[in-house]
Amino acid sequence: MTGAQNIIRSAASEWNGVTVHPHRFGGIEFRLGKRELGHIHGDSLLDIPFPMATRHELVNSHRVQPHHVLPESGWISFYIKTENDIQEAVLLLKMSYDLAEKHFRKKQ
Numbered sequence: 001m002t003g004a005q006n007i008i009r010s011a012a013s014e015w016n017g018v019t020v021h022p023h024r025f026g027g028i029e030f031r032l033g034k035r036e037l038g039h040i041h042g043d044s045l046l047d048i049p050f051p052m053a054t055r056h057e058l059v060n061s062h063r064v065q066p067h068h069v070l071p072e073s074g075w076i077s078f079y080i081k082t083e084n085d086i087q088e089a090v091l092l093l094k095m096s097y098d099l100a101e102k103h104f105r106k107k108q
Contacts, residue, residue, distance in 0.1 A: 004043040004080045004089065011090045012037070015097050030093065035103075037096040046078045046089045048096045064092065 005028065012018050012030045018037070023029040029039035038048035047067060050058065055074045058064045067075035080089055 002043055004086045005040050007086050008040055008046070008089055008093065012093055012097070015094070015101075017101070018097065030097075032097060032100045035100050037100055038093050040089075044080050046080065046092065047075055048078070048092055049073075049075050050096065051099070054095070054099070058092075063088070 009020055009028060009030075013020060015032075017032050019031050021029050021031060023039040023041075025039075025041070027039055027041040027045075030037040036049065038046060040046045045068070048064075052074050055066075055076055058076055059066055064076040064078045066077070067073055068077045076092075078085075078089055078092055080086060
């Protein structure tokens, strides 16, 4: 889906404290402080870390797939194929942000 990365980047950049960086395996990653919220490869694949319980819930609901390289980890993979998938990708990344932000606030 052409332009998905730019749309997702724009949305995530509006969230308080989020920074955008090149990802070591290509694409870009989103961080809150030192914590990675997720990363996107091109316009078609978003990978996000979640606690295992959240990851299981998302995979079991068929919203996402287990991570394409680390399927037994808390990471998920979300493939962007349609315009609607872009908004779902933003929602998933926002879930990661909300979890990280809650944890970040507790530490302060």
